[in-house]
Structure formats: structure tokens, C-alpha cells
Amino acid sequence: MLNRLIDFSKSGLIACTLFVSACSTTASFQAIANFKLKSHGQAWQSLKATTLDSSTYLVLVSEQSGLLVGDISDSKHLVLEGKYEHLDVRPQGDRSLLVFTVDQQSNIPQLIEFDVGSTSIEKKKTQTFKLGNFQIDGLCLYRDSQQNLFAFLLDGYGGGEMRWLLDGQSGRPVDASVKALKLPPGSDQCSVSDENETLFITEESIGVWQYPANPETEWQRSLITENLYHPEVPAEISAIDAQHDILLVATQKSINLYTQKNKSWQLAHAFKPPKQFTSSAITSYSENIVLWDEKQQVLQGLPALEINPLNKSQNHLPVVAASVQTEAMQTRGDAADDPAIWVHPQAPEKSRILGTNKKWGLMVYNLNGEREQAIATGHINNIDIRQQVASSEGLVDIAVASNRSDNSMALYKIDPASGEVSTWAALPTNLNEVYGICLYAPSHDEAYVFINDKNGLINQYQLLLQNSAPAAKLIQTFQLQSQPEACVADDKTGVLFVGEEDVGIWRFNLKQAPVPAPELIAKAGEQLVSDIEGIDLVENQHGKYLIISSQGDSSYAILEGEAPFKYLAKFRIGFNADKRLDGASETDGLAVTGKPLGEKYPDGLLVVQDGYNLLPEAPQNFKLVDWQLVIKALGLKNVHD
Known part of the structure; x- marks a missing residue:
């Protein structure tokens, strides 16, 4: 790729084609073909371009001159009086432009919609938005794959917020704070590439940083530009603009x-x-560049550069929305980890979700997300449930969890009438750092626990529940080369699935004795991005599937639930405007059932841990998703209406 300085002399402009080695010199500083929009005698401070119905429109704002919207041929334009500063633009359908700016006198953000006709441009409506207690020093828009419209608002001192402006499905205003922004001082300009979900922010005297625009992604940054133009004479950035796979950075x-x-x-x-x-x-x-020449008070256009973006259109994953979220954990940080679903035998709508708080104990929620119980058991990490297991008390519903406080297995009983959870026993292990856990019950009379260690060791214990006191007997051990966590056992087929976080999903055949070497059925890579975390099986009239948390890209992979365990699809959990819920990201544990749980979940329920609980920011929690929505979004099976 070329990396050179091109000199626009007084007599001409050098126009280069990207990704080739030759440049050609034009005779003069040419205007872009059909570019006739003038400054209309005004001084402008911010400039944006967008395409609407195959035509290009420029939008400019100024504290003195107001706001100008016009097409590049200047066949139609509109000027609004006022004092505006900062600007970003997005098309809305085929005939509307959305202009986001700030009223300079009130410091109130405004989203102005313009109707673009064949012969005129008309202001349609203006929406104002709430703002935290800070002065806006920069802003930019972001439209996600659900067509939700967000704004990043910068205060220039290292703060600001991300705000949800419009619901992508209905187009209705939302006006909700998604999260606060944590930036270095001097961060005062931004621009977003929607296609790449990338946010660019300038830092005074440093350069341009790349951040994730998707709020459900870990807030990390990397420096793109440094010592612009000449290492010995770094220049302050006057403007930036991101379009698809192109980033423009202007200095003096x-x-x-x-x-x-x-x-x-x-x-x-x-x-x-x-x-x-x-x-x-x-x-x-x-692929043309337009600039506002502050000294000459004119718009200048540079001809097309024959830029060939590499990823101009990306395949976004299907997105489903959660319908309910649980109450947040009592403590911030990495607290929530793994859920399990208990199904009420007579009244499914009264089912319970057991969720671990690995800093404190076990939480129990109803299907509305309300906390019913909080049981201080210790550093509970993963959990699993089996119902109707034989014991000295008859058939009981049990849950077992890995307790990192004492490297034990925490055993619980669940009352079949009320769903109340009670501690039953703490069963010791010989492991040094217990981590993941799951149950295997091939019959009512048999129940086994698989619990793993961070060093890759997996122990299988037989639960002895028909004695006077519960106990566990070590049956056999397996060994993986690196850290496992999540696991799930198929009671019908005798298959154990174990996720090795950086490697993939292993299949153990428990029906054979001795158990043969495991088979790697899914490798970590593009489809499963490490860490590989939660795993569960679901089966009902729509099919049998293995669902896996692909934590590295905050998505969920679906595999066939039986051999050959073919990869089928991936999806993400996004925002729900009607319920004011954020999506889910960096999920640790998950649980799914295909059993109907009342009117809300007629085809089952998926529960996932949410690593970043937003709208507004809060401690971690769990999100509840109608399993039928997943089936429909991915087209896995025909779903009854």
C-alpha cells in the first residue's frame, strides 16, 4: 500500500490511485464534476456529506451563519437561521436527512429531519435531547445493525456520554443515556464508521484513537495516527471524517x-x-474529498481518488432482543457468571432462574427478572440443574454449583411447589481451582457431576443422595491441555460437551467404557471466537441444538445438537427500545430450555449473562430472550405462528 506525501503545488494537484504504484499530475486544481454548491456568502465551521437516493448532499453549520443543506449541484438548498456548532448527518429512508447538531446558545442537542423533494428541501421536524451537566465540545452519530441511532457526545475534558436517540424499528425517539464515556483530556472530535462499528476520537497533541462504537463491546482503544505529516513538526488535527473503510484526517x-x-x-x-x-x-x-477553506471562505473539492474500500459492505449477524433483564448484582465488576433454568412442573410461568454471583453466592429470580432469593454461599462460579432425581427423600429437584471459596461442589434443593432454593450440602473435591460444572442424569436413579479445574483436569463424581447425608464419589478423570470451563451433558445420548476456552468444543462419549479420547467438534476461530464460555443444549419441536457463548465477539453460535454437530449460524442480542433494555455482551454463562414457560415463552427461553449492563450503566445481570425469536431470526426451523 502507498504511504507517501502528495504535494498540491500552486499549479496543480496530484491525484493517485490507491493500491497502485503510479501517480498522475493534473493541469490545475480541479473542481469535482457537478460540484457547484457554494458557501452562499457565509462562513462555516463544520461540514458533512451524505448520499440520499443516489444524490449527494452537503450539510454545513456555523455559530454565525446557521445551517445549510444543499445538493452538490446547488439545484436546491435550504438555510436555517440560528447559532449552531458541531455536526453529523445520516440518511433516513429514501427522502429524509437527519442532521444532529447543537444549539450554541442553549447547549441542547437537536436532531433535525429534512424532507428532500425533487425540487426543494424542507425542514420536517426537530427533536431535542437531554444532556448531562457538561458543555458539548464534539459529537458524532452511530447507526448500528438494528438501525438504532446513537450519538457520542464529548466534553473535551475526558468525559461525555453515549446516548440512544432513535429506535431503529419504529423510528421513535428514545432519548436514553447508554453509558458514560471515559476518555483522555483533550478528546474533542469524533466520527464513526457504521459499517465497521468503529469510533474515531482525536486527542489533542497525540492523534486519532480507534474505539469500538458498539456499546456491547469492551471499551478498548488503539492509536491510529501519530506525528501527522512530519515527525519533527506534529500538527493539530482540525477535522476528521469516517466513511466505510476510509478515514480522513485534516491538519493545517x-x-x-x-x-x-x-x-x-x-x-x-x-x-x-x-x-x-x-x-x-x-x-x-x-471517493471525493470536500473541504471548507477557512481562509478563502470557499468550499473546495478534490477529484475522485478511485478508492477501493475492502469491506464496504459487511455481513452483520442477525440480532434478537431480550424481553426481560434480571435485577443487577449488588456489587460492580465481574460478578454475574452462569445461569440455570428450573421449570415449574405444574405452572411453568412460575419457573425460576438461578444465577451465580461469583463474588458472593447464588441469586434466584422469577421470569420477570425480580430477585426472589439471595443465598450467601461463597464464590459460586457455574451451576446446573436436574429435576426428579432419586434421593433418600424421594424424587428431588437439585442444583449443583462450583464453589471457588473452598473448591467444593455446593448442592442445593429446589422445592417443586414454590421454587424456593435451599442449601443442602457442600461436597468436597480434590481440585485446586474449581471452575466449570455440569450435571449428567441418564436416569432418575443416577446423577453425576462433572467439575473442572483451571489446569484442564475434569473430575466425574457420582452423587450419592440416597444415604442419610449427601455425598459424592470420584468415578474417573479426564485431562485437557488448557483451561476449560463450560460443559453440558446430554442425558439421552450419553455425550459430554466441554469447552476449552482457547481451543474449542470437545465431545466425550460417556456410553463407552473406558471413555475414549475426546473429539474436537468445533474449533476456536472465526465462528467461535475465544474465550469459549457458556454451553447448553436445547431440544423441542424446532430441533435439537447446541448453543455456545462466543465471548470474543459477543455473539452466540448454534451447532446441530447431534452428530456431525454442524455449525449452523450465529446471532447477537441487541437493544430493545420498547422495554428500554440494552443487549448482551462478553457473555460468560448461558442456559436454555425448549420447554414452554407460559405465554411469554411458548417455545422456551434463553438466559445469558451480560458482561456490560447498560442503559444506564449498572452492575452485571442476566438477559432473558424468547427462544422462538432466535429460531425465527436464524430460520432454523419452521415456527408456528
Whole structure:
């Protein structure tokens, strides 16, 4: 890829084609074909371009001149009086433009919708939004794969917030704070590539940082630009603009164009403008670059660069929304971990969700997400449930959890009438760092526990529940090379699935004695992005599936539940505007049942741990998803209406 400085001399412009080695010189500083929109005698401070129904429109704002919307041929334009600062734009359907800006006098963000007709542009409506107690120093819009519209608002001092503006399904205003932003001081400009879900933020005297735009992704950054144009003379950034796989960064010394390759942003061109040129705003359209020349008070256009974005259209994963969330954990940090679903035998709508708090104990929730019990048992990590297991008390419903406080197995009883959970016993193990756990009950009279250690050791214990006191007997051990966690056993087929976090999913055949070497049925990679966390099986009239938490990309993979365990699809859990719920991300544990749980969940329920509980920010919790929505979104089976 080219990485060179291109000099716009007074007599001409050098136009280069990306990804080739030759450049050609034009005779003069040319205007873009059909680019005729003028400044209309005004001074502008922010500039954005967008395409609507195959036509390109420019939007400009100023504290003195108001707001201008016009097409590049200047066949129609509209100027609003007012004092505006900061700007971003998105198309809305085929005939509307959404312009997000700030009323300079009131510091109130406004989303202005313009109706674009064949001969005119008209203001349609204005929506105002709430704001925290800070002065807006920069802003940008982000539209996610669900078409939800968000805004990033920067205060320039290292703070700000992400705000949800519009619901992508209905188009209705939401106006809710998603999360606070934690940035370095001097962060005052931003732009988002919606397609790549990438947020770019400038830091004064440093450069441009790349952050995730998706709020359900871990807030990490990487530096893209540094010492712009000339290492000895770093220049302050005057404007940035992201479009697809193109990032434009303007300074008083250069216009820098970055492109993305293999998820990395690289400098492709560095243009040196004429000496008399001062850029204070920049944008692009159709591979053309448009700038506002602050000194000459004119718009300038650079001809097309034949840019060939590598990922201009990305295949976004299907998204389903949660319908309910549980109450948040009492403590912040990495607390919530693994859920399990107990199904009420007579009244399924009264079923319970058992969720672990690995800093404290066990939480019990109803299907509305309300906490029914909190049991201080210790550092409970993973949990599993079996119902109707033979014991000295008759058939009982049990839960077993890995207790990292004393490396034991915490055994619980569940009352079949009320769903009340009570502690029953603490069963010791010989492991040093217990981690994942699951139950296997091939019949009412047999119940086994598989519990693993961080060193890869997996122990199988037989539960002895028909004695006067519960006990556990070590039956056999298995060994993986690195850290496992989640596991699930298929009671019908005698298959144990174990997730080795950085490797993949292993299948153990428990029907054979001795148990043969495990088979790797799914490798960590593009479909399962490590860490591989929660695993569960679901079976009903829509099929039998293995569902896995692909924690590395905050998604959920679906495999066939029987050999050959073919990979089928992935999905994500996104925002729900009607319920004001965020999605789920970096999920640890999950649980799923295909049994009907009342009117809300006629085809079963999926419960996942949410690593980042937002809208607003709060301690971790669990999200509840109608399993029928997953089936429909992925088209796995025909679903009755």
C-alpha cells in the first residue's frame, strides 16, 4: 500500500490511485464534476456529506451563519437561521436527512429531519435531547445493525456520554443515556464508521484513537495516527471524517487518508495542500474529498481518488432482543457468571432462574427478572440443574454449583411447589481451582457431576443422595491441555460437551467404557471466537441444538445438537427500545430450555449473562430472550405462528 506525501503545488494537484504504484499530475486544481454548491456568502465551521437516493448532499453549520443543506449541484438548498456548532448527518429512508447538531446558545442537542423533494428541501421536524451537566465540545452519530441511532457526545475534558436517540424499528425517539464515556483530556472530535462499528476520537497533541462504537463491546482503544505529516513538526488535527473503510484526517499541514486492511488502519495518502489553504472541516463522498477553506471562505473539492474500500459492505449477524433483564448484582465488576433454568412442573410461568454471583453466592429470580432469593454461599462460579432425581427423600429437584471459596461442589434443593432454593450440602473435591460444572442424569436413579479445574483436569463424581447425608464419589478423570470451563451433558445420548476456552468444543462419549479420547467438534476461530464460555443444549419441536457463548465477539453460535454437530449460524442480542433494555455482551454463562414457560415463552427461553449492563450503566445481570425469536431470526426451523 502507498504511504507517501502528495504535494498540491500552486499549479496543480496530484491525484493517485490507491493500491497502485503510479501517480498522475493534473493541469490545475480541479473542481469535482457537478460540484457547484457554494458557501452562499457565509462562513462555516463544520461540514458533512451524505448520499440520499443516489444524490449527494452537503450539510454545513456555523455559530454565525446557521445551517445549510444543499445538493452538490446547488439545484436546491435550504438555510436555517440560528447559532449552531458541531455536526453529523445520516440518511433516513429514501427522502429524509437527519442532521444532529447543537444549539450554541442553549447547549441542547437537536436532531433535525429534512424532507428532500425533487425540487426543494424542507425542514420536517426537530427533536431535542437531554444532556448531562457538561458543555458539548464534539459529537458524532452511530447507526448500528438494528438501525438504532446513537450519538457520542464529548466534553473535551475526558468525559461525555453515549446516548440512544432513535429506535431503529419504529423510528421513535428514545432519548436514553447508554453509558458514560471515559476518555483522555483533550478528546474533542469524533466520527464513526457504521459499517465497521468503529469510533474515531482525536486527542489533542497525540492523534486519532480507534474505539469500538458498539456499546456491547469492551471499551478498548488503539492509536491510529501519530506525528501527522512530519515527525519533527506534529500538527493539530482540525477535522476528521469516517466513511466505510476510509478515514480522513485534516491538519493545517496535510490531508491524511487512511484505509482499513485486515482490521488495521493504515496511511494510504498524505496530501500537502497549497500554502494559502487552511482546512477547518472535511468530508468525503463517492471517493471525493470536500473541504471548507477557512481562509478563502470557499468550499473546495478534490477529484475522485478511485478508492477501493475492502469491506464496504459487511455481513452483520442477525440480532434478537431480550424481553426481560434480571435485577443487577449488588456489587460492580465481574460478578454475574452462569445461569440455570428450573421449570415449574405444574405452572411453568412460575419457573425460576438461578444465577451465580461469583463474588458472593447464588441469586434466584422469577421470569420477570425480580430477585426472589439471595443465598450467601461463597464464590459460586457455574451451576446446573436436574429435576426428579432419586434421593433418600424421594424424587428431588437439585442444583449443583462450583464453589471457588473452598473448591467444593455446593448442592442445593429446589422445592417443586414454590421454587424456593435451599442449601443442602457442600461436597468436597480434590481440585485446586474449581471452575466449570455440569450435571449428567441418564436416569432418575443416577446423577453425576462433572467439575473442572483451571489446569484442564475434569473430575466425574457420582452423587450419592440416597444415604442419610449427601455425598459424592470420584468415578474417573479426564485431562485437557488448557483451561476449560463450560460443559453440558446430554442425558439421552450419553455425550459430554466441554469447552476449552482457547481451543474449542470437545465431545466425550460417556456410553463407552473406558471413555475414549475426546473429539474436537468445533474449533476456536472465526465462528467461535475465544474465550469459549457458556454451553447448553436445547431440544423441542424446532430441533435439537447446541448453543455456545462466543465471548470474543459477543455473539452466540448454534451447532446441530447431534452428530456431525454442524455449525449452523450465529446471532447477537441487541437493544430493545420498547422495554428500554440494552443487549448482551462478553457473555460468560448461558442456559436454555425448549420447554414452554407460559405465554411469554411458548417455545422456551434463553438466559445469558451480560458482561456490560447498560442503559444506564449498572452492575452485571442476566438477559432473558424468547427462544422462538432466535429460531425465527436464524430460520432454523419452521415456527408456528
